[in-house]
Amino acid sequence: xxxxxxxxxxxxxxxxxxxxxxxxxxxxxxxxxxxxxxxxxxxxxxxxxxxxxxxxxxxxxxxxxxxxxxxxxxxxxxxxxxxxxxxxxxxxxxxxxxxxxxxxxxxxxxxxxxxxxxxxxxxxxxxxxxxxxxxxxxxxxxxxxxxxxxxxxxxxxxxxxxxxxxxxxxxxxxxxxxxxxxxxxxxxxxxxxxxxxxxxxxxxxxxxxxxxxxxxxxxxxxxxxxxxxxxxxxxxxxxxxxxxxxxxx
Numbered sequence: 001x002x003x004x005x006x007x008x009x010x011x012x013x014x015x016x017x018x019x020x021x022x023x024x025x026x027x028x029x030x031x032x033x034x035x036x037x038x039x040x041x042x043x044x045x046x047x048x049x050x051x052x053x054x055x056x057x058x059x060x061x062x063x064x065x066x067x068x069x070x071x072x073x074x075x076x077x078x079x080x081x082x083x084x085x086x087x088x089x090x091x092x093x094x095x096x097x098x099x100x101x102x103x104x105x106x107x108x109x110x111x112x113x114x115x116x117x118x119x120x121x122x123x124x125x126x127x128x129x130x131x132x133x134x135x136x137x138x139x140x141x142x143x144x145x146x147x148x149x150x151x152x153x154x155x156x157x158x159x160x161x162x163x164x165x166x167x168x169x170x171x172x173x174x175x176x177x178x179x180x181x182x183x184x185x186x187x188x189x190x191x192x193x194x195x196x197x198x199x200x201x202x203x204x205x206x207x208x209x210x211x212x213x214x215x216x217x218x219x220x221x222x223x224x225x226x227x228x229x230x231x232x233x234x235x236x237x238x239x240x241x242x243x244x245x246x247x248x249x
Contacts, residue, residue, distance in 0.1 A: 012042035054088075060207055061102070066090045117219055124223035131228070153232045160228035161221065168220030175216060182206035 014034065021028055040046055056062055070088045079085040092099040135156070142152050186205040 010043055014038070014042075061091055063090070063092065063102075113215070117215065120219040121223040124219050125227040127224060127227060131231070135231075156228055156232050157225060160225045164217075164221035164224045167224075168217040171220060172213065172216045176208060176212060179206045179208050179212065183208055 014032075020033065040048075043050075056065060067090060070090050070093075073086075073088040077085065078087050092102060139152055143149070182204075183206045186203040188203045
């Protein structure tokens, strides 16, 4: 049973020739494969199509690009007075569930990235802080040879910035290489989807977005530099004699 191109209901008998197991419970219970000519005859849709799926060149859904494409197409080809004129809809306009799903995925992705960046910022901040505190012996030596506290403090910050830039660049390159491999090859999880009740892709792929080129610099550069700055404040708060004692130990 289905709806024809003209809106009426149609009943058609098909002869089952065999069964196919997809490995996904939802498709195994409800999906059928029909010859396109038989489907057209049953639905009175000769040389017609009820829906055509389109994909963006990159293979990923981009809401802004889809919106611009939809508006451009409808302004050029869609006629509200003609019920058979083509109408383009965005993925989020297909159903409320799709819109809700995409919004949830965007929120979850942002939350995961935020938690990861925040955790790494704390780790690198603590590393910079401890590293600065352990250099009080070096500070004592440098004060003994005549360097000023301000010069020592600035040089420690410059060192931290340089190390942060080099480390962040190196880490970004490694991360992008791994992400590119995931983007092209992906991880096959089809073996885990047997008997699943939710329709999901059999493989997961990463996507390299413009933010990936600079987001690693946030914890790598600013956190370690902040830790060094905080530990370096102790240089001004402590007396020079106290810093000399670090040299004795």
